[in-house]
Amino acid sequence: xxxxxxxxxxxxxxxxxxxxxxxxxxxxxxxxxxxxxxxxxxxxxxxxxxxxxxxxxxxxxxxxxxxxxxxxxxxxxxxxxxxxxxxxxxxxxxxxxxxxxxxxxxxxxxxxxxxxxxxxxxxxxxxxxxxxxxxxxxxxxxxxxxxxxxxxxxxxxxxxxxxxxxxxxxxxxxxxxxxxxxxxxxxxxxxxxxxxxxxxxxxxxxxxxxxxxxxxxxxxxxxxxxxxxxxxxxxxxxxxxxxxxxxxxxxxxxxxxxxxxxxxxxxxxxxxxxxxxxxxxxxxxxxxxxxxxxxxxxxxxxxxxxxxxxxxxxxxxxxxxxxxxxxxxxxxxxxxxxxxxxxxxxxxxxxxxxxxxxxxxxxxxxxxxxxxxxxxxxxxxxxxxxxxxxxxxxxxxxxxxxxxxxxxxxxxxxxxxxxxxxxxxxxxxxxxxxxxxxxxxxxxxxxxxxxxxxxxxxxxxxxxxxxxxxxxxxxxxxxxxxxxxxxxxxxxxxxxxxxxxxxxxxxxxxxxxxxxxxxxxxxxxxxxxxxxxxxxxxxxxxxxxxxxxxxxxxxxxxxxxxxxxxxxxxxxxxxxxxxxxxxxxxxxxxxxxxxxxxxxxxxxxxxxxxxxxxxxxxxxxxxxxxxxxxxxxxxxxxxxxxxxxxxxxxxxxxxxxxxxxxxxxxxxxxxxxxxxxxxxxxxxxxxxxxxxxxxxxxxxxxxxxxxxxxxxxxxxxxxxxxxxxxxxxxxxxx
Amino acid sequence: xxxxxxxxxxxxxxxxxxxxxxxxxxxxxxxxxxxxxxxxxxxxxxxxxxxxxxxxxxxxxxxxxxxxxxxxxxxxxxxxxxxxxxxxxxxxxxxxxxx
Numbered sequence: 040x041x042x043x044x045x046x047x048x049x050x051x052x053x054x055x056x057x058x059x060x061x062x063x064x065x066x067x068x069x070x071x072x073x074x075x076x077x078x079x080x081x082x083x084x085x086x087x088x089x090x091x092x093x094x095x096x097x098x099x100x101x102x103x104x105x106x107x108x109x110x111x112x113x114x115x116x117x118x119x120x121x122x123x124x125x126x127x128x129x130x131x132x133x134x135x136x137x138x139x140x141x142x143x144x145x146x147x148x149x150x151x152x153x154x155x156x157x158x159x160x161x162x163x164x165x166x167x168x169x170x171x172x173x174x175x176x177x178x179x180x181x182x183x184x185x186x187x188x189x190x191x192x193x194x195x196x197x198x199x200x201x202x203x204x205x206x207x208x209x210x211x212x213x214x215x216x217x218x219x220x221x222x223x224x225x226x227x228x229x230x231x232x233x234x235x236x237x238x239x240x241x242x243x244x245x246x247x248x249x250x251x252x253x254x255x256x257x258x259x260x261x262x263x264x265x266x267x268x269x270x271x272x273x274x275x276x277x278x279x280x281x282x283x284x285x286x287x288x289x290x291x292x293x294x295x296x297x298x299x300x301x302x303x304x305x306x307x308x309x310x311x312x313x314x315x316x317x318x319x320x321x322x323x324x325x326x327x328x329x330x331x332x333x334x335x336x337x338x339x340x341x342x343x344x345x346x347x348x349x350x351x352x353x354x355x356x357x358x359x360x361x362x363x364x365x366x367x368x369x370x371x372x373x374x375x376x377x378x379x380x381x382x383x384x385x386x387x388x389x390x391x392x393x394x395x396x397x398x399x400x401x402x403x404x405x406x407x408x409x410x411x412x413x414x415x416x417x418x419x420x421x422x423x424x425x426x427x428x429x430x431x432x433x434x435x436x437x438x439x440x441x442x443x444x445x446x447x448x449x450x451x452x453x454x455x456x457x458x459x460x461x462x463x464x465x466x467x468x469x470x471x472x473x474x475x476x477x478x479x480x481x482x483x484x485x486x487x488x489x490x491x492x493x494x495x496x497x498x499x500x501x502x503x504x505x506x507x508x509x510x511x512x513x514x515x516x517x518x519x520x521x522x523x524x525x526x527x528x529x530x531x532x533x534x535x536x537x538x539x540x541x542x543x544x545x546x547x548x549x550x551x552x553x554x555x556x557x558x559x560x561x562x563x564x565x566x567x568x569x570x571x572x573x574x575x576x577x578x579x580x581x582x583x584x585x586x587x588x589x590x591x592x593x594x595x596x597x598x599x600x601x602x603x604x605x606x607x608x609x610x611x612x613x614x615x616x617x618x619x620x621x622x623x624x625x626x627x628x629x630x631x632x633x634x635x636x637x638x639x640x641x642x643x644x645x646x647x648x649x650x651x652x653x654x655x656x657x658x659x660x661x662x663x664x665x666x667x668x669x670x671x672x673x674x675x676x677x678x679x680x681x682x683x684x685x686x687x688x689x690x691x692x693x694x695x696x697x698x699x700x701x702x703x704x705x706x707x708x709x710x711x712x713x714x715x716x717x718x719x720x721x722x723x724x725x726x727x728x729x730x731x732x733x734x735x736x737x738x739x740x741x742x743x744x745x746x747x748x749x750x751x752x753x754x755x756x757x758x759x760x761x762x763x764x765x766x767x768x769x770x771x772x773x
Numbered sequence: 774x775x776x777x778x779x780x781x782x783x784x785x786x787x788x789x790x791x792x793x794x795x796x797x798x799x800x801x802x803x804x805x806x807x808x809x810x811x812x813x814x815x816x817x818x819x820x821x822x823x824x825x826x827x828x829x830x831x832x833x834x835x836x837x838x839x840x841x842x843x844x845x846x847x848x849x850x851x852x853x854x855x856x857x858x859x860x861x862x863x864x865x866x867x868x869x870x871x872x
Contacts, residue, residue: 666868669803673795 044088044104044121044174047131048184050081051138052167055160062156071146074159078142078166082135085170089128097125098550100240103176114235120176122240126381126551129544130173130313133388137305138166140516141392145297147513148399158198158295165191169306173313178227178237181314185223185278188307189216195302196294208293215287219277226270230321233263239317246320253324265325271318272332275311280362281339281369286614288362292354296399299354304361304395305388312368312384316377319552326460329373330467333454336369337471337478342611344481348488349608353398353409356489360435361391363478367450370471374460376453377552378545382531383446385544389523390434390443396517397428400509401493405500411489416498420506423514425494427521432490434524436483437574442528444570449531451475452566456558479570483577491585533563688762689718689755692737695766697751702744704770706751708737719756724770726750746772779820787813800852800862804845811841 054077062070092102101124109119123131142162149158168191172184189212197209231237233252234245246253246264253264275281280288291303302308315322315332322329340363347359364387371380402409404421418425434441437448454472500506508514531544545555584593597604606612694709706722721730724741726749732739743749749770756763786809793806815837822830856862 664871666871667865668867669795669798669864676791676795 044102044123045106047081047084047088047135048121048167048170048174050077050084050167051163051165051170053077055164055167058156058160058163062160065156067150067155070156070159071142074163075139075142075146077163078135078139081166081170082132082139085123085128085131085135088123089132093123093125093128097547100124100550101128109179115231115237117177117179117237119180120238121171121174121180122176123174124551125548126313126317127173129381129385129548131170133385134166134169134173134306137388137392137520138162138169138301140519141297141301141305141396144300144396144399144513144516145295147510148297148403149295150510152295154198158195161191161194161198162298162301165195165302165307169310172310176239178230178239178242181239182223182227185274185310186220188302188310189213189220189278192216192291192302192307195298196291198294198298202293205293208287208290212287212291215284216277219274219284222270222273222277224274226267226272226274229257229263229267229270233257233267243318243320246318246324249324253321261327262325264321265328268318268322268325268328269331271314271321272311272328272335275314275369276335277311279308279311279365279369281311281335281365282342285339285343285362286617289355289358289610292352292358296354296395296402299358300392300395300399303358304391308361308365309368309384309388312365312372312380315369315372316381316552319372319375319377322372323375323459323553326464329375329459330464331373333370333373333467333471336366336371336373337454337474338366339363340366340370340478341474341481344478344485345607346610347485348481349604349610350485351410351412353401353411353414353489353493354395355409356411356485357391357394357398360394360482360486363482364391364435366478367447367475370454370475371450374450374454374457374468374471374556375553376450376457376556378531378542378548378555379446379449379453381548381552382449382544383443385530386434386442386446386524386527389520389527390431390441393427393431393517393520393524394435396513396520397424397431400424400513400517403509403513404506411492413499413501414493415496415500416494417506418494421508423508423517427517427524428490428494430521431524432486434528435486436578437479437570438578439567439571440528442524442526444567444574445528445531445533447475447479448563448567448570449533451479451570452533452558452563453556455566456562457556476569476573480573480577483574484581487578487581488585491581495586533558533567684762687757687760688764689757691764692755692766695753695768697768697770699770699772702746702772703740703742704751704772705740706738706753708753708755708766717757717759719758721754721756723752723754724749726752730754743772748772776820776824780817783813783817783820786810786816798864800855800864800867803864804848804852807848808841808845811837811844 054074058070058073062073065073088102096102101122103123104121106119106121109117111117142159145158145162149155152158165188168184168187170184172181172188175181175184193209193213196212197206200206200209227237230242233255234242234250235252236242236245253267254262257263257266273284277284288303288308292299294303322332343359343363343366347356347363350356350359364383368380368383368387371377371383373380398409400421401414401417401424404417405414430441434443437444451472454468454475457468460467498506509517529543531542533542542555549555584590584596609615692708696705696707696709698705698707704724708720718737719735720733720737720739722732722739722741723729724731724739725743731741749772751768751770753766753768754763755766790806790809790813793809794803797803797806815834818830818834818837822828822834852862855867859867861867
């Protein structure tokens with residue numbers, strides 16, 4: 040039994056640290072053994088915790104492991120604490136399981152890459168960060184993982200940074216995510232200001248109790264919970280590639296394919312869904328925020344599915360497919376059907392990772408090219424890959440029995456049945472449900488198009504190409520993922536099929552995310568029937584258009600609607616619109632600021648100004664440096680004489696006392712040498728320049744004739760050296 | 774003779790030396806003027822020493838004389854070497870350190 044959850048994220052992090060520091064001294068064999076073993080050990084550790092320690096504690100909130108206090112300031116105290124409850128335990132298992140498979144796959148896929156060590160170090164680092172995100176017990180700890188996976192995503196998208204396009208894709212992903220992360224941060228701060236805590240369990244309890252701290256109105260008549268949920272969801276749209284921040288994910292396919300499978304399909308991009316499910320209680324307090332989540336999810340699912348019709352790159356199709364499927368998940372969590380959303384996340388991890396690894400296997404055979412117009416007829420050449428692809432394809436299309444069928448239906452039926460939106464927003468549920476059915480039709484169509492173009496018909500590849508099945512370390516993980524894609528659905532049979540206890544995952548997650556969403560048996564059957572018909576219709580339509588390569592109907596369709604097809608191929612020109620509306624104005628503004636602030640204010644004035652000042656002073660002082668020793672000596676002699684004169688002056692009196700009584704003033708100078716009578720004093724009381732009292736006594740008095748301001752001057756002379764000092768005071772006679 | 778007479782001579786000697794150092798352009802003359810300044814100092818030391826009945830001033834006078842000899846040796850060496858490289862002993866022409 041494992042009580043120290045910390046070792047789960049620590050193992051991959053240590054693996055990454057070791058590989059970064061010492062990896063280059065080892066052979067490839069040693070490197071991939073270390074990397075795979077680090078993740079594999081994390082898988083064993085999380086499976087141990089999940090299956091043996093967690094079931095007994097799942098009702099009490101699961102296992103916790105407090106490593107220590109991270110920081111404490113005022114009312115804020117954040118522990119570096121990890122928690123494995125029903126939800127995070129499941130996520131943890133998915134991440135380590137898929138992570139291990141993809142590590143093994145990568146040993147084959149990356150076998151000939153020069154930067155073998157760097158790749159595995161980043162991959163391990165990613166797994167560590169992802170596990171920290173999943174297990175983090177408070178929002179800040181989750182945020183470290185959140186940023187960590189973002190960093191790894193950036194590093195791995197730009198892994199082959201030699202090509203500018205890849206490096207730019209990495210930057211695009213990173214910068215787009217920054218926008219979302221700002222939202223996450225603002226949401227976190229709103230929660231802290233309102234609820235005074237950042238611990239997720241405390242926050243969830245506060246939200247479940249309907250605490251007024253979270254339901255108080257904040258801005259525009261909406262409660263704190265709404266705004267916090269909305270800003271956190273902005274973070275989720277960045278990380279999970281939803282409208283409006285989805286644009287980075289298709290470009291992220293520039294990275295190596297195992298990275299696309301692990302980070303940009305199975306794990307990291309689902310972090311937003313996971314976060315919403317984790318904070319489900321907060322979202323339930325704000326139906327409007329849930330409606331936005333569901334609406335964005337539904338719209339993204341539909342739009343991305345349509346864009347996928349026109350893509351001709353294997354991985355780009357899968358990327359838009361991922362965006363679309365993430366939209367499904369957001370509809371799940373956005374309709375309060377958290378278990379349904381997580382269920383789809385779970386099955387999607389298998390079939391989408393499987394699809395990406397198939398893409399990698401195909402591209403491996405095609406010498407790195409992913410252009411599906413140059414493929415075709417690969418079924419006979421790559422038997423294992425083809426079979427796995429078929430399973431995953433049918434799973435994502437939602438053909439009955441395959442895993443995707445159950446999880447997709449759980450979401451769609453939940454959307455029609457959900458009560459969370461209340462009377463005013465009640466139309467949102469059926470609307471997004473209908474959108475999802477349309478998106479499901481699109482999904483079946485574009486995935487079938489992909490299948491037919493790649494695996495059936497005549498080969499359109501270069502006939503000299505050496506097409507071959509991938510090595511066993513790549514095929515093995517493929518088969519495992521294929522089995523997962525086939526069977527993962529049995530953990531979430533709908534109540535209509537599997538009686539009330541068929542929904543294992545729903546019951547399992549209930550302590551963490553709330554009770555299962557009740558869906559009537561009739562609705563469930565109707566949705567299942569409708570989605571089966573839709574899946575088969577999509578596949579059939581794709582067969583008519585693309586069975587065995589692009590056919591006549593497809594060509595006629597493109598010819599009939601040239602503008603529509605151009606818009607779809609151009610991805611609705613979203614990138615171009617962003618370029619016009621955001622990037623260019625920002626660039627112009629940056630350029631203006633650069634010119635005014637940097638070039639003129641800082642460079643010219645602040646930096647150049649000081650330099651010019653010093654330069655000018657230096658030029659002036661240079662005139663003094665004539666190089667003539669005798670002039671230096673003359674200055675030296677004059678200076679010395681001046682110094683002697685100053686030093687030989689009488690010291691300033693330690694104090695000057697002035698007493699005024701009526702119109703008479705008495706001045707007394709406190710002086711040590713005065714008693715010895717060595718000094719001579721001249722007092723000028725009325726400021727007329729004449730000395731009114733003279734003598735060796737440091738004391739004098741005077742009677743003023745009329746009131747007014749007078750300037751008192753005392754001249755102290757040392758007769759021995761003939762030096763003097765003058766003291767000036769003002770006297771006010773009333 | 775009273776002490777102040779010696780001091781006056783010493784002062785006169787010092788100022789003549791200073792004027793020579795500052796105004797003359799021939800390096801050898803300047804060196805001689807420096808010797809005059811040192812002699813003025815020595816004279817003042819001896820005068821005060823005798824006036825105060827203290828032997829320290831006498832001792833210092835010897836030190837100053839030894840120092841003056843050393844200084845003359847070094848100074849002359851510099852002048853000779855400057856003359857060798859620049860073919861002149863005129864200080865106005867020796868201004869390589871001009872800023």
